Amino acid sequence: MSTTADPLRAHTSASPGATRDAAPRTLAQAADLTRAPELTGNTGGRFGSYGGAVLPPPLVGPMQEVADAYEEARHDEGFYAEYVRLLRDYVGRPSAISPADRLSDALGGARIHLKREDLNHTGAHKINHTIGEALLARRMDKRTLIAETGAGQHGVALATAAALVGLECEIHMGAVDVAKQRPNVVRMRLLGAKVVSVEVGQKTLKEAVDSAFGVYAADPERYLFAIGSVVGPAPFPDLVRDFQSVVGRESRAQFLAAHGRLPDAVIACVGGGSNAIGAFTAYLEDADVRLIGVEPGGHGEETGQHAATMTFGRPGMLHGMETLVLQDADDEPAAVHSIASGLDYPGVGPQHVHLRDLGRVEYEKVGDEAVLEAFQQLSRTEGIIPALESAHALAHAIRLAPTLPPETNLLVNLSGRGDKDIDYVAERIGMTGEADEIVG
Numbered sequence: 001m002s003t004t005a006d007p008l009r010a011h012t013s014a015s016p017g018a019t020r021d022a023a024p025r026t027l028a029q030a031a032d033l034t035r036a037p038e039l040t041g042n043t044g045g046r047f048g049s050y051g052g053a054v055l056p057p058p059l060v061g062p063m064q065e066v067a068d069a070y071e072e073a074r075h076d077e078g079f080y081a082e083y084v085r086l087l088r089d090y091v092g093r094p095s096a097i098s099p100a101d102r103l104s105d106a107l108g109g110a111r112i113h114l115k116r117e118d119l120n121h122t123g124a125h126k127i128n129h130t131i132g133e134a135l136l137a138r139r140m141d142k143r144t145l146i147a148e149t150g151a152g153q154h155g156v157a158l159a160t161a162a163a164l165v166g167l168e169c170e171i172h173m174g175a176v177d178v179a180k181q182r183p184n185v186v187r188m189r190l191l192g193a194k195v196v197s198v199e200v201g202q203k204t205l206k207e208a209v210d211s212a213f214g215v216y217a218a219d220p221e222r223y224l225f226a227i228g229s230v231v232g233p234a235p236f237p238d239l240v241r242d243f244q245s246v247v248g249r250e251s252r253a254q255f256l257a258a259h260g261r262l263p264d265a266v267i268a269c270v271g272g273g274s275n276a277i278g279a280f281t282a283y284l285e286d287a288d289v290r291l292i293g294v295e296p297g298g299h300g301e302e303t304g305q306h307a308a309t310m311t312f313g314r315p316g317m318l319h320g321m322e323t324l325v326l327q328d329a330d331d332e333p334a335a336v337h338s339i340a341s342g343l344d345y346p347g348v349g350p351q352h353v354h355l356r357d358l359g360r361v362e363y364e365k366v367g368d369e370a371v372l373e374a375f376q377q378l379s380r381t382e383g384i385i386p387a388l389e390s391a392h393a394l395a396h397a398i399r400l401a402p403t404l405p406p407e408t409n410l411l412v413n414l415s416g417r418g419d420k421d422i423d424y425v426a427e428r429i430g431m432t433g434e435a436d437e438i439v440g
Contacts, residue, residue: 028075145158148227171194232320267410326347376429
């Protein structure tokens with residue numbers, strides 16, 4: 001099932017014939033999907049006890065400049081019109097919802113549906129916010145977009161957006177991920193980005209964030225730090241959520257149009273949490289829709305064997321925000337592991353922690369082996385190769401579906417495609433690039 005719900009149109013209520021809003025004319029109108037104040041967060045970028053902006057004095061002014069510019073832009077009709085035009089004509093939105101019929105038939109129980117963010121230009125949900133960040137940087141007269149990346153999807157999307165609007169781009173990536181995600185490194189360089197390999201600490205996503213943020217802090221006049229998730233100091237968790245809200249806004253309208261009802265559950269993977277917040281926000285006030293975030297359980301529960309921050313994290317501070325953090329015995333950010341480079345982060349977006357504390361969103365974890373099996377199962381039953389990050393959400397849906405009645409509908413946010421992961425997965429499962437049979 002693929003519908004063409006207009007991303008300009010605000011989501012429709014579940015009541016027949018009723019609408020919550022007319023077509024929005026600004027990002028503020030489009031993204032302000034929740035009326036309940038306890039769900040939306042507080043002033044100053046806080047969500048309950050979490051969030052905020054914990055900054056060294058030299059960065060207080062530059063970060064306030066970003067906050068002020070974003071607040072102005074989100075109320076600007078021209079800014080939103082250009083953003084929506086690019087989503088439609090360049091990114092290819094709206095993305096489809098596909099029923100995973102053969103997978104559902106094989107599992108029994110609930111029906112699984114896929115929100116196809118993998119079909120976006122660049123192959124993931126990241127382009128939704130990097131287009132917005134690039135437009136904001138141009139509006140602020142910045143010369144260079146700088147950011148971190150783990151799996152490379154955010155880096156590719158940011159390099160793409162920078163090329164589109166005529167800005168320089170600098171991407172910091174842990175050395176482990178540079179080796180693991182070589183195709184995306186090549187893509188970033190082809191798009192004109194400077195790729196910086198970070199060879200300190202664990203050489204993964206946290207160190208990439210540290211490195212990029214350090215360069216930004218040294219020259220905030222030149223750079224806009226275009227963070228890759230709903231993490232970091234305010235206003236970034238709000239900013240990225242607002243641009244990603246198109247995912248849930250579309251899927252809600254699409255599902256209603258096709259089925260006359262909302263899905264029973266929406267499931268998304270969670271590292272920092274951008275695709276999940278984007279998928280969940282439009283449904284927060286729909287109490288009958290379960291919202292389930294799935295984080296990386298890795299290969300064990302000991303420190304360093306997983307990146308399950310919502311399960312094992314403790315309150316702390318990371319990258320300018322108060323949130324849950326996986327910490328070692330010295331209360332420092334701990335070593336983490338995930339089979340998916342985009343999820344190996346020791347923190348999580350502060351709104352996720354707040355939504356968990358409210359009991360509105362459930363958080364589960366799945367291990368590496370279940371993720372590998374889900375990756376292969378979707379490939380072979382539906383002809384769709386998912387990103388390893390997205391395969392976490394899929395693995396939980398595969399686990400959950402057989403326990404539910406067949407009239408139940410599970411909507412999985414397929415946040416990215418797995419082209420970047422095929423070499424790594426092939427090595428893990430012992431698959432070679434040789435032919436199965438030779439003739440002649």
